[in-house]
Amino acid sequence: MRVRTASLPSLRDLDPRRRIRSLGFPYTSAPTPASVEPLPGPALGDRYDSDWARSPIARATRVVAQETVGRAVTTALCRPRVHNRDRMEDLEGPAVFVANHHSHLDTGLLIGSLPRPWRHEVVVAAAADYFFDTPARAAAAAWFWGAVPMERQRVSRRGALAAAELIEEGWSLAIFPEGGRSPDGWGQAHKGGAAYLAARCGVPVVPVHMDGTDLVLPKGRRRPTPHRVTVNFGAPMHRDGEDARRFSARIEATLEVLADETRSDWYSARLAAARGETPSLRGPEFSTWRRDWLLEGSRAGRPGVSSSRRSVRDRARGNDPW
């Protein structure tokens, strides 16, 4: 006899914020059409004016905050080991720092790992729809991280143009080209903005791979779990006559080699790269549970064996937009 079982909604489906978002307009706000001049008033999203956060007073207080509170938090939670900063020895002037993205801690960790002078002369591209949706949140992000809004949900050149202007003024840019935190621990496809900006401004890209922040505070978890994190700097990359799309693909491939280097060693990673066997950061295109299983197994050093570092509840919560 066949037994029919009712399928239960997952905890993810029951999240009220997710449900409201899925209802769309008018339960959520509608985006301003690109062809329309916005209303004057408190400009948010990619229209937020973050100039004030680069004033001398804001910069000075930011340095103090980052070097005290920011560093204390990062050190306590991540105990970071930073490798290969010497690859930046020949770097001069502004650059675009490109990193993988798993956690809210990534921004502080990346900034804190940068050598001077870039550490305090960098702006961070942050999601316009998430960090710049309210005046308070926008002000906090702009001040503490030096964040500038970047649109990721729709086509808008406003954020990119503003970032390009800042690079041309001498600011470096930190950007996470995946466009958001990893929902499952694996990497995501890169968007082309970082490569476009570097190509447009004629500045090098410095790839940075951070390993382990998803174990400290992954997407969906509220309480951090301290864990050692490794930050690995790659050599500055210049566009080699290729278009921005191919440059972006090369940056992504370089990050994969850096990840492999972090988990093995420099020479093994080089050999794997030469053989075209560098493991992909995006993971295999399996069903969800198999991707999870493989990821957990690879971290435990025993492929196929789950170490269950995150609870089911943690995963169910993994639906924040960023």
Next chain:
Amino acid sequence: MSRQHEHRPRPGLVMPVDRSTPPVLMHHGEQLRLQRLPADRSRVIYPPEPLEPIEDEGAAIREALDNPIDSDPLDQRLFAGMRLTIAFDDVSLPLPPMRAPDIRQRIIEAVLDRAAAAGVDDVHLIAALALHRRMTEAELRHAVGDRVYDALAPRGQLYNHDAEDPDGMVLLGTTDHGEEVEISRRAAESDLIVYVNVNLVAMDGGWKSTATGLSGYRALRHHHNPATMTHSRSFMDRHNSELHHSNWRQGEVLRSAGVEVFQIETTLNNDLYGNGPMSVLAKREWEWTARDRAGFVATRAALDRMRPGTRRKVMHRWRAPYGLTSVQAGEVEAVHEVTTRNVYRQQLVEVEGQTDVLLFGLPYISPYNVDSILNPILVHCLGLGYFFNLYRGRPLVREGGVVIMSHPTTPEFNPVHHPSYIDFFEEVLPETTDPVEMAERFEKDYANDEWYRHLYRTGHAYHGVHPFYMWYWGAHALDHLGGVVVLGGDPATVRRLGYRPASTLDDALEIASDLVGPTPTITYFKNPPLMMADVK
């Protein structure tokens, strides 16, 4: 809204629809809908924001009366012993009704102040309603104010125009086109008519005020007929409107007969909702705040759950906080030119090119159902007569195109206000929807029906011929269009009107594609608030 955001009023907007465009607000009778439009071939026309109103209305009125256009100041035209008639627009203007004090009250009080100072005893006030229903006491009080009403109505000096009073109308002559000119005897025999007008749309005012508002069937039939209506392109563009040409000819006859008119015309901004709970209806969707969205969701849900009668009462209770944008007085035609410019200043939106499919969301109110039901014939009139004609230059929709109107279109009628409409719906429409044919076969019987005449004169009924006129309003559109689809309408009623019903916009577009091709261009004319397309 200018008041809310502290910025200059923005002009209208023609916005192309792409995939990121949110669903747009659409009126559906007394209900509200959000409708997603097909991307990359649709556009939405948003009305301009309300112009800043005149701050000191009293001073503006005084200025208009003291410095009229092509006329002596009002004070110089008033004298003791004269017969003065003040005529004013009826309940059909403005829409929705204006919050008290109505602008008519302010102007009439200013005129009466001067008349009193000049020693004028013989003053009559007439609601110039032509063949519309008589205004109730409450409506008259709202229009002219309690002070005026209590001073004049008890003495029989404030009343509704009666176009069927055999002793109350006078024939003044005939135009060179053979059009008879007949108006109220009291007005015609006055030393001066002061006409107080509310120009909500460009169609109102000018000679149409006196030649139509104070006239009757004998004169109206010369321009309220299918031929004239078909050649009025549009009603909102006087110089291209046969309806207005006819009225202007009748005005010439009035002038030749010695009828003195001091015309006072006013224009209002399109602030229908103010900053209150209804303000969301005038905002562009991407500018809705969290409060707007919450208010809209709650309002829509509440309206959807109300009984139709309750819903109607709630909606008709709304009074709009219009602001006065201009007031001018003097010679009829010169005044009207200035007035029209001021209406256009508020309402015109430049639109590039015509469309295959024109989409309307019809609201709950038209000029002929204040505190009443927008019955199926008025749906036709509002959609094809008014909304279709809100253009200058060319119609928004191309010849052979399709109009899609969103409205429930139920076979409901107010038997007090619209008795002849019921018979029109049951007797005439099943026979024909062709304006010319119905005019020939049925119009005279309805116009001369004694029962309808009795109800018009003693009750609050529209004249027997009125449903015909409502149908003729759509004659130009019927002549121009390839088809009409009613979205969300009662199928049997919609078919009775000669239209095609559709339950969803996709279905409506599917029906339209038979006439205009598989991927038509679509224009959604997001009205109200009122606007007018200047089609290039």
